[in-house]
Amino acid sequence: MNAPTPTQTRQRSYFVDNVQFPFCKGCGHTQVLRRLDEALSALNTPAEQIALVTDIGCIGLADGLFRDIHTVHTTHGRSTAFATGIGLADRVLAGKDLRVVVLIGDGGAMIGLQHLVHAAMLNVPMTVLICNNFVYGMTGGQGSGLTPERFITATTPDGNITPPADLCAILTGSNAQFVARTTTSDTNFPDIMRRAFASPGFAAVEILELCTEYAVPKNELTGKMLAGIAEQNGWALGVLRENASRAPFHVRYAEAVRTSATPKVREHGFSSAPHAHQLAGPVSIVLAGSAGERVQSSAAALCEAAIASGLYVTQKNDNPVTQGSGFSLSEVWISPEPIQYTGIERPDIVVAASEAGLRELTSRGTMASVSDDTVFVVDESLAVSMRTRKLLPLSLRKSLGPKDAALGGLLAACHEKNVLPDETLALIARYRMGDRAKVCEGMVFSV
Amino acid sequence: MVAEGAIRAGCRFFAGYPITPATGIFKAMIDALPARGGLALSAPDEISAIAECIGAAMRGYKAMTATSGPGWALMIESVQYALMTETPLVIALVQRLGPSTGGATQGAQGDLLLAEHATSGGYTIPMLAPSNARECADLTEIAFAWAERLRTPVVVLSDKEVGMTTERVDFTDGSSSPETYAVGTNGNNGTYYFNRPGDIPLFTAVGGATRVIATGSAHDKRGKLQKNSPETIDVLRHLEEKIRLRAHELEIVVEDIQPEARTLVISYGVTSRAASSAVRLARDSGLNVSHLSVKSLFPLPYAALDRALKGVESVIVPEENLTGQYRRIIAPYIGNRVLRGINKIGNMISPSEILRAIRVTP
Numbered sequence: 001m002n003a004p005t006p007t008q009t010r011q012r013s014y015f016v017d018n019v020q021f022p023f024c025k026g027c028g029h030t031q032v033l034r035r036l037d038e039a040l041s042a043l044n045t046p047a048e049q050i051a052l053v054t055d056i057g058c059i060g061l062a063d064g065l066f067r068d069i070h071t072v073h074t075t076h077g078r079s080t081a082f083a084t085g086i087g088l089a090d091r092v093l094a095g096k097d098l099r100v101v102v103l104i105g106d107g108g109a110m111i112g113l114q115h116l117v118h119a120a121m122l123n124v125p126m127t128v129l130i131c132n133n134f135v136y137g138m139t140g141g142q143g144s145g146l147t148p149e150r151f152i153t154a155t156t157p158d159g160n161i162t163p164p165a166d167l168c169a170i171l172t173g174s175n176a177q178f179v180a181r182t183t184t185s186d187t188n189f190p191d192i193m194r195r196a197f198a199s200p201g202f203a204a205v206e207i208l209e210l211c212t213e214y215a216v217p218k219n220e221l222t223g224k225m226l227a228g229i230a231e232q233n234g235w236a237l238g239v240l241r242e243n244a245s246r247a248p249f250h251v252r253y254a255e256a257v258r259t260s261a262t263p264k265v266r267e268h269g270f271s272s273a274p275h276a277h278q279l280a281g282p283v284s285i286v287l288a289g290s291a292g293e294r295v296q297s298s299a300a301a302l303c304e305a306a307i308a309s310g311l312y313v314t315q316k317n318d319n320p321v322t323q324g325s326g327f328s329l330s331e332v333w334i335s336p337e338p339i340q341y342t343g344i345e346r347p348d349i350v351v352a353a354s355e356a357g358l359r360e361l362t363s364r365g366t367m368a369s370v371s372d373d374t375v376f377v378v379d380e381s382l383a384v385s386m387r388t389r390k391l392l393p394l395s396l397r398k399s400l401g402p403k404d405a406a407l408g409g410l411l412a413a414c415h416e417k418n419v420l421p422d423e424t425l426a427l428i429a430r431y432r433m434g435d436r437a438k439v440c441e442g443m444v445f446s447v
Numbered sequence: 448m449v450a451e452g453a454i455r456a457g458c459r460f461f462a463g464y465p466i467t468p469a470t471g472i473f474k475a476m477i478d479a480l481p482a483r484g485g486l487a488l489s490a491p492d493e494i495s496a497i498a499e500c501i502g503a504a505m506r507g508y509k510a511m512t513a514t515s516g517p518g519w520a521l522m523i524e525s526v527q528y529a530l531m532t533e534t535p536l537v538i539a540l541v542q543r544l545g546p547s548t549g550g551a552t553q554g555a556q557g558d559l560l561l562a563e564h565a566t567s568g569g570y571t572i573p574m575l576a577p578s579n580a581r582e583c584a585d586l587t588e589i590a591f592a593w594a595e596r597l598r599t600p601v602v603v604l605s606d607k608e609v610g611m612t613t614e615r616v617d618f619t620d621g622s623s624s625p626e627t628y629a630v631g632t633n634g635n636n637g638t639y640y641f642n643r644p645g646d647i648p649l650f651t652a653v654g655g656a657t658r659v660i661a662t663g664s665a666h667d668k669r670g671k672l673q674k675n676s677p678e679t680i681d682v683l684r685h686l687e688e689k690i691r692l693r694a695h696e697l698e699i700v701v702e703d704i705q706p707e708a709r710t711l712v713i714s715y716g717v718t719s720r721a722a723s724s725a726v727r728l729a730r731d732s733g734l735n736v737s738h739l740s741v742k743s744l745f746p747l748p749y750a751a752l753d754r755a756l757k758g759v760e761s762v763i764v765p766e767e768n769l770t771g772q773y774r775r776i777i778a779p780y781i782g783n784r785v786l787r788g789i790n791k792i793g794n795m796i797s798p799s800e801i802l803r804a805i806r807v808t809p
């Protein structure tokens with residue numbers, strides 16, 4: 001990608017002229033940035049096609065050192081997540097190939113571990129340089145999750161007693177396309193950088209380096225000792241994963257979109273348009289039954305028919321947190337006028353299609369709110385003694401089966417209350433019940 | 448319907464994490480965006496979701512995420528980053544009962560102050576509150592226009608009762624067409640260049656021909672990190688000024704005013720519905736009462752508030768929270784009028800409860 005065009009002159013460096021590194025003398029960040037600049041220069045990518053995303057910490061000062069490239073200085077640990085958004089939008093939406101580079105320290109890598117893992121799993125094209133100097137430099141040399149055992153830091157004055165995480169192992173386990181670990185004194189460092197930048201997907205390089213201000217004085221550290229620290233902590237060095245065959249996210253996404261079935265626009269399934277309604281005022285309905293018995297979809301079918309008849313509706317559903325068990329309930333308003341308040345204080349219709357539904361009606365206070373005029377349809381198996389004059393026990397479960405009991409009860413109640421013309425109710429029955437619609441119509445319209 | 452509005456506004460990027468009662472928006476975007484050349488992503492958490500959206504927005508694409516109170520709590524860090532980097536972004540915050548995990552399937556209006564006061568420094572986060580499905584679509588579309596125009600994150604504040612109630616929606620009365628604002632470049636003047644503090648810098652996308660220097664740290668107009676320089680303080684003032692100066696252009700309210708009314712109901716979100724019913728019942732029984740249903744909660748619609756308060760002696764603010772969050776915001780602006788709240792959690796405030804308050808003249 002980004003092959004130099006004949007008219008381009010070779011980019012010698014992306015640094016500002018006479019670059020002054022703001023880091024302490026001997027700080028590993030200076031070497032990392034020099035290697036980064038060399039790697040980018042070797043690729044000769046036009047500056048406006050590079051985005052450098054930096055994290056918080058000393059390494060986050062890097063963006064001020066570059067000329068012409070896009071720089072995005074982010075919040076602590078989140079750099080990879082912002083880079084993921086930039087990279088995905090660039091590849092998927094713009095169809096371009098912006099080179100995204102992330103600079104993050106050991107502190108940021110651990111705060112934002114989730115984002116590193118996510119970018120690796122998605123395989124978003126970017127190069128992440130994790131500058132692991134074992135301490136938080138900017139805040140005074142505190143220990144991080146990548147501080148070696150026995151290491152002395154401001155927060156581990158007697159030596160770190162917690163073994164550090166193996167970040168590369170985590171990223172390898174997250175299917176990262178390219179993972180490597182190196183040190184600033186490793187002669188292979190430039191080559192590892194070159195290979196990381198050649199990777200077409202997510203590439204991460206953990207670079208062990210020196211914080212001369214805090215890590216070095218307390219631990220008598222030198223650059224030559226970095227490889228030894230890696231060994232003592234079980235951190236393998238070199239290229240640890242290079243999976244060239246794994247397609248980046250945008251390639252897989254384009255394929256998935258191309259082969260996806262065309263999305264269907266759902267329309268109501270009534271065999272003909274419902275009849276004009278004669279409803280004079282708003283009607284409130286509480287329909288209760290058991291999970292898995294098509295309670296809410298029955299209410300929805302009634303609502304769709306009502307809308308198709310020119311009425312306004314609102315529908316609210318409720319069920320226990322685990323959606324597949326216990327009760328299932330819908331609260332519906334149907335009205336010739338736009339509906340404002342959707343709460344139901346005195347229901348006009350209540351339907352209890354099962355034991356679980358009836359229990360829920362009792363516990364939420366619906367039973368207590370039933371008035372003399374409420375049409376109350378229950379399955380005949382349920383013991384209900386109500387003060388309403390319109391208690392209708394019907395053979396819902398036995399004659400229609402559990403999956404159509406709720407709809408049967410609902411249609412019976414709507415017939416009784418003249419919510420919709422019988423022709424429309426019959427349409428709903430035929431649409432939802434198929435063969436059983438005849439039985440239902442017989443029962444419903446004889447009410 | 449929030450998703451519908453987002454699509455109409457031209458949203459191309461969505462990253463989300465499931466949370467009741469906002470999951471429906473996530474699912475709708477997953478279903479809708481791929482076929483429209485967009486991308487809807489399942490993020491591993493809310494922090495990733497919003498950061499990925501901000502990244503996509505910086506790259507130049509309209510982006511949105513959706514969440515509820517617990518997810519918003521995680522997003523606040525990045526909301527501030529979007530504000531500081533002047534990145535357009537829409538966040539749909541569908542409220543549920545809090546605090547903490549609270550009640551996932553119960554509505555509430557308890558996140559208003561948490562959402563508005565999400566920044567260190569207390570910057571204004573423009574906020575729109577729909578009361579019904581149609582407004583979810585329309586106000587989300589407007590939220591995108593505001594986000595782009597103002598270069599800032601905009602919140603669409605709904606709740607479980609608004610977001611998870613299915614209702615008839617009619618778009619045949621002509622839907623608003625999305626406004627688009629200049630995407631351009633400030634040239635060599637810098638990513639955040641403005642002339643007067645109230646001016647809004649032209650948005651420049653990362654990855655374009657003009658260099659972008661973006662940062663969440665205090666910066667000058669070029670985006671360079673600076674401590675306390677006068678220019679940096681100017682930039683920080685500008686972040687508020689650009690919104691404050693346009694407050695009068697950002698007022699969206701439904702005014703139902705009776706000139707002779709001495710009582711005014713101020714409502715927003717789901718409670719506007721009960722308030723409308725209550726006002727109608729009150730008038731049916733011969734009472735005079737005005738109703739201001741606020742859609743643009745922030746910046747505060749000062750002019751509409753002034754108009755509605757004319758001749759009014761008593762103000763009632765019904766809210767589904769215990770402490771009267773919007774009431775406290777309005778309080779300094781109502782002079783010596785009597786201010787009363789109707790506050791309740793766990794259930795919607797009903798028209799009869801509001802009617803009772805209207806009937807009691809203080």
Ligand code: SF4
Nearest residue numbers: 024027058137211212
């Ligand atoms: S404190 Fe440490 S990491 Fe920071 S610049 Fe100095 S040496 Fe480098």
